[in-house]
Amino acid sequence: MVYLDNSATTQPDPEVIRVMSDVMRDIYGNPSSLHGLGGKAERLLKQARETVARILGVSPQSLVFTSGGTEANNTAIKGVAYQHRGRGRHLITTQVEHAAVYEVCRQLEKWGWEVTYLPVDQQGRVRPEDVAAALQEDTVLVSVMHVNNEMGTVQPIPEIGRLLQDYPKVLFHVDAVQSIGKLEVRPREWGVDLMSFSGHKFHGPKGVGCLYVREGVTLSPLLVGGGQEGGFRSGTQNMPGIVGFTKAAVLAEQRRAEAVPRMYRWKQEMIEAVTDRLQDVRINGDTSEKGGAPHILSLSFPGLKSEVIVHALEEKGVAVSSKSACSSKGEEPSRVLKAMGLDDETAVGSIRISTGADNRDEDIQRGIEALTAVIPRLQHVMKGGS
């Protein structure tokens, strides 16, 4: 089976598994314990934090380990909203965020906050001037994702960060869960106050993520009791998970320079193949080298059903996804693709192909062969052929 669903989750790197396995065997202390075994765990935790900090160009104290990207987003958004509710109850986000941002904002609306969901252009990109125009007296937070998980479009984070410099009281959160190993992320240089990451998206383990919280930013924690992670996130730390996350981040960063051109070439090959050999196909999002992430390709086949395509490709030995994994069971057309202007029929016929650092050229060829075999047959059936 060829796995081309790396935006849903990735296969942990063998080195990641090895370090996790070692930690499970040797470092079983609780980092909060005072004795030697606890100290050993605490030192390892400190090392991990320093390593991730170096990669991101931030201070170790500004990193909070969480149970994943969803928790990081919930902590950032609810935490800031609640902490600063006295100052204002307005948030700005976009219509194309991941559910872990979008649903949090919807929830805050139910609790009495006001949220502006900014529209995006046809490529799925928000305009910085729209962010500026949406700012109100009582705006406390702007949350915009870096790489969109459904079609790969990269949002203008540095530009938004720059314009928010003039509004020091407005905090800026970025969901960068899809970025590590594919794009450079520089929260400090970009003027970002909070940034979310998740280990399983870059060949690390599931169940561990990280939230960057710029020093000086305060928030009301999502999880309390114990005071771990500088009080930002209580609960005994997932030591093997954190060490696995760190190892994966190191490897992803080391490999980025050689992996990205390869992924980008694969994306171009796939685009070329489908445009040359298929009819009625739409390519979603910004696919330019600057404007799109190298690992995500979103295709629409109006008239087809994404789940039918996914299963037909699976029969040919290729795994892709219908939309983001967290909502892949929903039947409704993707909210994100609709925000980009796709009609319902096009949106329900969309699939996402996403590559990983461990794919090989043959995988892409198999993917292309499967697509070019399956799609015409399905289109034929849908048009009433036999």
Next chain:
Amino acid sequence: MAIYLDHAATTPVHPEVKEAMLPYLEQQFGNPSSIHGFGREIRNAVDRARDQIAGALHAAPGQVIFTSGGTEADNLALIGVARALREQGKDHVVTTQIEHHAVLDTCEFLEEIGFRVTYVPVDATGLVSMNELRQAVDDRTALISVMYGNNEVGTLQPVEEIGAFAREQGILFHSDAVQAFGVEPLDVQRLPVDLLTISSHKINGPKGVGALYVDRDVPLRPLAHGGQQERRRRAGTENVPGIVGFGRAAQIAMGNREQYREHTSRCRQAMLEELESAGVTFTVNGHPERHLPHILNLSFPGADTEVMLMNLDLEGIACASGSACTSGTLELSHVLKAMHLPDEILRSAIRFSFGRGNTEEEVRQAAQTIAATVKRLTEQSK
């Protein structure tokens, strides 16, 4: 070789648990929400683990929500129920003064968002006062949260009685059973609880995973929003290897529960016997009978806790002052304070907690070292 007597803080991962986890880090890496084969296989693995946890509690699989640990499960239970019942006009929570911080700090948060919280006192053995608890509730009480067994002194609370009372009053009952799971018989069919917290790393499972048992019909608002995982009650991609490991750990723990109880009781007894025959002065904190078998909290008047811990650590004995989460700061234990113990007892308390890897022999050896250390320290201070 260090002698690890801090199993209430955390336990080593059982080798078979690690074995069970590895395939889900290696080839079986899919996202359980994916609709293709990679995802479906993983979904089955999560379901199997859910069956294992449900089986250990005599619950139905649909009543188990996986979380990132005991802390998250406690937060979810209290905040989730409080938010849901606020819509019905409830604004009051009853708990005790000796809960884990995961419950106490969550109660503080509830106070911040407008709830009233009553912290019921305990007696000198750490037992909650049933009388005061009965008086604490009113017609706007949403939830009673009382831990099953205390993590610092081991005292077992009268959860059946509390649960029966809660039922009678139409109040929901949550119990933090993090220290009791794998040790005490937790049968939710028999036990009148509506929500129960458990954590994997206390039963030789991996860190970073826990679960909340939630009875049917208990209204619960999620803490984390986003994906549709855990039937929309806990968003976030599942920690699949962790969940699989937790399931296996629970299965092993259930198979060995009686032996484990006997084993830890013998270790505890051995420690007491050795200390007695060594002739050191000490008191046992907690309830003389109603206690978890693996926790032993002792005070050595005259031997300061922090100095003791440092000395014992140098001798290769790992133990704790209280719960691991608070021991980093070494404040006086809120549990012992709530028990109104004399100052010299408070300032010299040490928690020993036993587990699977301990031998009676090493516990006796540790006891002799402890006795010698106590003698040295108390002699010095004379």
